[in-house]
Amino acid sequence: MTIQTSPPLLRAITAGVLALVLGGCATFSRDGGLDAVSTMASARSGQDVRLPKASDDGDTARAELDRLLQAPLTADGAVRVALLNNRGLRASLAGLGVAEADLVQAGRMRNPAFSFSRMSGGGETEIERGVMFDLVGLLTMPIRRDIEARRFRGAQLVAATDAVRLAADTRKAWFNAVAAAQSARYAEQVRDAAQASAELAQRMARAGNLSALDQAREQVFSAETTAQLARARHRATAAREQLARLLGVWGTQTAFTLPDRLPDLPAAAREAGNVEAQAMRQRLDVQLATLDAESTARALGLTRATGVINVLDAGYANTSKSGAPRENGYEIELALPIFDWGGARVAKAEALYMQSVHRAAHTAVTARSQVREAYSAYRTTYDVARHYRDEVVPQQKRISEETLLRYNGMLMSVFELLADARAQITGVNTAIEAQRDFWIAETELQAAINGSGGSTVALTASASAQAPEH
Template sequence: MKNYRSAPVRLALLAAAPLLLAGCASLSGNGGMTFVQDAAKTHLGATVQVAKTDQDIDTIDRRVAELLGKPMTADAAVQIALLNNRGLQASFQELGIAEAEMVQASRLPNPGFSLAKLKRGDEREIERGFSFDLGHLVALPLTRQLESRRFAALQRSVAMEMLSLAAETRKAFYAAVAAEQTASYMRDVRATADAGAELAKRLAQAGNWTKLQQAREHGFFSEAVLNAARAEAARVSTRERLTRLLGLWGAHGAFALPARLPDLPAEPKDRPDIEQVAMATRLDVQAAKATLDATAKNLGLSKVTRFINVLELGYMRNSSNEAPRQTGYEIGIEIPLFDWGDARIAKAEAVYMQSVHRTAQIAIEARSEVREAYQGYRSAYDIARHYRDDVVPTAKRISDENVLLYNGMFISVFELLADARSQIASVNASIEALRDFWVAQSDLDMALVGKPSLGGSAPSASVAGTGGGAAAH
């Protein structure tokens, strides 16, 4: 066997020796999910799993079925969404694609070998060639750093998408519970109005009630019917939104919600350092910084490689049945006669400054959003506490006094019913305020780790003539 290596080739291989370890870069085995899994555990106390195989899907289905078999909680809803939401699973696959591209970019280029057999009359000629992309080899360390930073930015982006899904699921859960409770309350109001309308009808038939009084009672009954229908529509809408976020469908979409919203905490959270915390923990800020670093590295890469982007080192051997044997090597280099690369450098610098300004804007928006979220949280808490400690107790005291008057035969049953109607607005508004607090709590939690959807409030079942509310009682 003939040895085709020459001194230049051996020198090139020796020069590439420090990069051989990078050339052996391998996949992590979990699709780059470590960062996302850590974020889920740290910020949510939950787990995430990428569905790659039928076995993975079966494992997820069993866990989801186990959670659905118990009364639903906000944390359970979040866990189901993280496991079962197909849109999130698609993003996990995107992370696997990006990891594969990063590993591919970190590997050494394959050498090339060429063989040519030529014939001219009786003359035979055989050419052998060995080539290696030296330009790729020179740029490999910087390329590896660039792709690693891009992959890290994507990891943070996917983690932020996961946290956003968790926040939206939590808000949808509170909205669905509130709507269930409101629908139940409005069914009770309708039953009471039905009883009052029937009593008024009988009294009118006996001549003890005027047509005007009967019409008023019937009008209240008609309004109660409409309000119950609106509350039922809101119940279905909020439940279906939660179902979509959980990734459920058909018979698999059955789940039981609690009868009422959680009670208001004893005291609100005091966060004087909330902006500093947000700057340190928000994943969108971290992702912007990572993108900025990658862009800076890209600028450096452009400066290094603008003269060697078509540089190759090759070994050639020529043999013929008649001609003398030829050995040697060939180096090709692009001559920067017309394109010196200044336009590419100018573009890279402009892209870098663009990233600088975008990162600054993201930080400004993050500070504003976390302030707005905290103010909304405190305001929602104060409003809900006012309903809990003042408005609802006052309405109850009035109701208790009217019951005493009714028992003493000082007022009629219709005056008692009229008082009950006046309480409907207070009850619905109180439930809505409690729902808004828990939604604001979810927005605040999201604002500390990513961009919250502060503009989207929970769906509300407007109750005509009663102050309405999509919250439940």
């Protein structure tokens, strides 16, 4: 359909469309959305997030990485290395560029369509030209930009969640690696003592001062400690490699050193307070689920607005005929809702909205439960570790001192002294594991409050070595 109009009116319409297009064009941000991610991650993990692009930033990051890896690696230092160097996190942060590109694209109109036709016959030639603009895209641009802005915010929340989760996983891996190395060193001491005991038993048996049964017992214990040391060393290697994977190190960087022992317990455990309310304010997965519900509601409004009319193009057209003046006008193209009135699209959008609402509610309920469970594990592991520190280990030390006094007074044999030492192996290893479990539970509690929830903390500490019964 072609309708004639005056050139001044056509120029006014064109100018208005161009003004709207130019005013609605979105541009890329300076930081690519990373500053918001870094702020969220820093508030929850104590470490900011950077994605070096320029050579100077890369050199600065490498210098900081080398400095951290050359010194004994602390838990905070390990988190810093992971946030600087983990390639999986880099991939997640790079996804911000995809979301921002969609946001910028939503602020730009679809390119105009140019049409050209030429028809000739009977000595006459007719040429038609047209330029069509997407009016529906122009009218719905604010809504689409708002939807994509929310999705971009969601991408930032996802990236921040990945950063906070990486920080928590790295911290837990650090505690596991330090505890495993500490247990391996203790297992080596036990093995050395057992070998000395077995050699002494062999000499006494040759001299006729020890029965064959007692000698066999000492030999079996020595053999068991050798196998236990091999398992302990492998556990230490596996825990260290898990930490190395999270740190993203390879080659000479894997030669980082760890402290000889776990950090001491804090003087007192933190009070529960209102951890549920705190989690509702700070949990990133709760914020993401809420944002998803809001974005879906906004998309539902767009679907309803374009449910019947989703194609409306308008533009300038002119026609030239042989021997006749040029004809100018405009053209409108409208998709007629004859077969599809958009009911299915609206119904789908409404179902997606209700799905997002229920998912947000489920996320909130799950978060409340996780934080309660995490605090219970935190408090329990603290009490257990403190019990070993203040009760079990001191009592074992007193027993050892009393046993040594009796041995020095020739009231018990050397093998009774060694048997008492073997009996303490289980207690020492369990104390190390209890201390490790507390620090892991503390990390899980922080993840349950700030991140996207922590995993269940195992409260059963298995002994790494068992003394044979006599």
